[in-house]
Amino acid sequence: MEQGIDSHKPLEYINNIWSANxxxxxxxxxxxxxxxxxxxxxxxxxxxxxxxxxxxTNVFLLEGKELTLIDAGFASQETVTTLSVSLKYLGxxxxxxxxxxxxxxxxxxxxxxxxxxxxxxxxxxxxxxQPSGEEEDFESFTANARKGVLKDGMxxxxxxxxxxxxxxxxxxxxxxxxxxxxxxxxxxxRDRETLDLGGIKIMVVHTPGHSSYHIxxxxxxxxxxxxxxxLIGRLSPLLNVRDFLKSLARIRQYEIRLILPGHGPxxxxxxxxxxxxxxxxxxxxxxxLGALDGGRHTVMDIVGKLYSRAPENIVxxxxxxxxxMSFLRMFTHEGRIxxxxxxxxxxxxxx
Numbered sequence: 001m002e003q004g005i006d007s008h009k010p011l012e013y014i015n016n017i018w019s020a021n022x023x024x025x026x027x028x029x030x031x032x033x034x035x036x037x038x039x040x041x042x043x044x045x046x047x048x049x050x051x052x053x054x055x056x057t058n059v060f061l062l063e064g065k066e067l068t069l070i071d072a073g074f075a076s077q078e079t080v081t082t083l084s085v086s087l088k089y090l091g092x093x094x095x096x097x098x099x100x101x102x103x104x105x106x107x108x109x110x111x112x113x114x115x116x117x118x119x120x121x122x123x124x125x126x127x128x129x130q131p132s133g134e135e136e137d138f139e140s141f142t143a144n145a146r147k148g149v150l151k152d153g154m155x156x157x158x159x160x161x162x163x164x165x166x167x168x169x170x171x172x173x174x175x176x177x178x179x180x181x182x183x184x185x186x187x188x189x190r191d192r193e194t195l196d197l198g199g200i201k202i203m204v205v206h207t208p209g210h211s212s213y214h215i216x217x218x219x220x221x222x223x224x225x226x227x228x229x230x231l232i233g234r235l236s237p238l239l240n241v242r243d244f245l246k247s248l249a250r251i252r253q254y255e256i257r258l259i260l261p262g263h264g265p266x267x268x269x270x271x272x273x274x275x276x277x278x279x280x281x282x283x284x285x286x287x288x289l290g291a292l293d294g295g296r297h298t299v300m301d302i303v304g305k306l307y308s309r310a311p312e313n314i315v316x317x318x319x320x321x322x323x324x325m326s327f328l329r330m331f332t333h334e335g336r337i338x339x340x341x342x343x344x345x346x347x348x349x350x351x
Contacts, residue, residue, distance in 0.1 A: 033089050036082065040258070040266060041222055043200070047086045049073030049112060052175055053315050055263045057108045059083065060226060061090070064198025066098035070217060070226050071262060075111025075142075075180045080119055083112070095120045099197060102126040102186070103228030103262060104211040105141050107176065113183045114138060124186045125195070127206060127215045139182040146177045149318070156299050156321050158345050168314040189215070202226075205251060209244025210236050216251060223257035231273055232261040235280045237319070238326040245281060248274050288327045289350070292337060296347040299324055 036056075038046040043063035048056040051074035060070040073079040084094050100122050102110045113124060153169040189195065191206035195217075203218045210229045217226040229236045230247055238244050252274065259267035267273045284306075291297065291305040303320045304310070311317035328348055331337040340347050 033085050037086055037089060038266075040260060041224065044224070044260075045090065046260065046266075047083060049079050049082055051076075051108050053172065054108065057112075058260070058262055058264070059112075060260060061087075062197055062200050064200040066198035067092060067096050068099045068101065068197045068200070069097060070101050071103055071109045071112075071228070072100050072116055073112035074108045075114055075178050077115055079112035080115045083116070097122050099123045099125060101189075101195070101217065102183075103216070103226065104214040105138060106211060106229070107142060107145070107178070109228070109262060110138050110141075110183060111178070111180065114180050117183060124183050125189055126186045127191075127204065127213050128186070128188045139179065142177050142179055146173050146179075149173055149177065152321070152325065153318065155346055156317075158298075164311065164314060164317050172314045172318070191215075205254075207247035207250060209238055209240055209247045211239055212243075214247075216247075218251075218254050218256075220254075223255050224260060225251060225254065225256045225258070225270070226260045227251075227262065229262045231259055231267065231277060233264045233267060233273065235277060235284075235323070237322045241281060241285075241326055241330045245278065248277060284323065284327055288324060289331070289336075292348060292350050296340070296342075296349040298345055298347055299328070302328075302348070 036048045038048075040046055040060075045061040045063075047059045047061060049059050050056055057071065057073045059073050062068040062070065073083070080094070087093055087096065094116070097116070097120060100113050100116065102113065102125070104110075105126065110126070116122065117124070150169070150173055153173075154166075157164065157166060157169065189204045191204060193204045195202050195204065200219065201221070203220065205216045205218055207214050207216045207228075207230045214228055214230060216228060216230055218224070219226075230244075230251070252271075256270040259270050259273060261267060287306055288302060291302045299321050302324050306324065307320055311320055328337065328339070332339055332348075335351060337348050337350055340349075
């Protein structure tokens with residue numbers, strides 16, 4: 001049974017990996033070069049790039065007539081160092097890179113591209129089929145993320161959580177959403193466009209849900225799906241729940257042998273992974289609506305009903321609250337619940 005999406009485990013099990021990695025950060029950074037590299041298939045390597053607070057980001061190296069990266073890791077110089085040492089182990093160097101394709105514009109996937117582009121000239125590819133500019137101007141995206149996380153965090157901190165302080169929230173924002181600049185000259189790709197990466201052909205599949213700009217990349221010869229954060233073995237934070245379910249339906253159109261996710265291990269049973277993701281969404285939907293029964297509730301009231309214990313650190317706190325808020329946004333948009341501010345606190349109730 002694959003961990004994290006088992007529909008029979010308690011909801012807190014799905015998110016506990018966040019706090020576990022938060023506590024093991026120093027040990028995680030001590031991995032040897034060899035342990036950070038995994039050969040997935042002929043000419044496809046996974047390189048694990050460390051980041052603060054969260055699990056390593058999987059960066060995939062494709063060996064065609066040219067070298068291509070799928071995603072670039074966290075926004076830090078350590079990403080360049082880890083990548084350079086890993087490439088050297090494989091017989092390459094950083095200047096050998098030709099192209100970077102970004103699955104979505106989050107700090108742990110695009111951020112490393114800012115630093116890589118300072119070292120070498122590469123072709124940057126990403127999806128901007130929605131309102132243009134977000135992925136191209138990573139600097140603005142980071143600034144907006146800082147504001148958004150601060151607002152949501154401060155709203156929920158009004159519930160006076162005993163183990164979480166404002167300083168924890170500020171430390172997280174300052175050390176994760178770093179104002180490092182932007183990736184220049186990102187080439188736009190279209191949904192269902194086929195890219196020729198030095199003889200390796202992959203298809204772009206627009207898969208919003210985790211991000212409006214999210215794409216998966218499908219390699220039809222070996223039936224491999226590079227899934228970014230759409231499917232990572234557990235339910236990732238969602239920007240739009242309904243879009244996420246539609247994206248799962250989209251990737252079912254393709255015959256998939258392996259899922260190569262943005263975090264965690266390779267997934268060898270694609271249909272099971274997809275079904276469990278759908279089941280987990282259904283469980284969240286049912287449990288959150290059930291928690292809203294009988295009056296008005298804050299986000300942390302609902303979190304308290306869904307999870308058996310209170311969050312112990314800022315990462316676990318944001319993971320739990322963020323997941324609940326994803327569904328509350330959907331329910332509000334669909335007219336199933338209402339949100340009201342009372343005494344500077346936000347309350348949700350069924351309509």
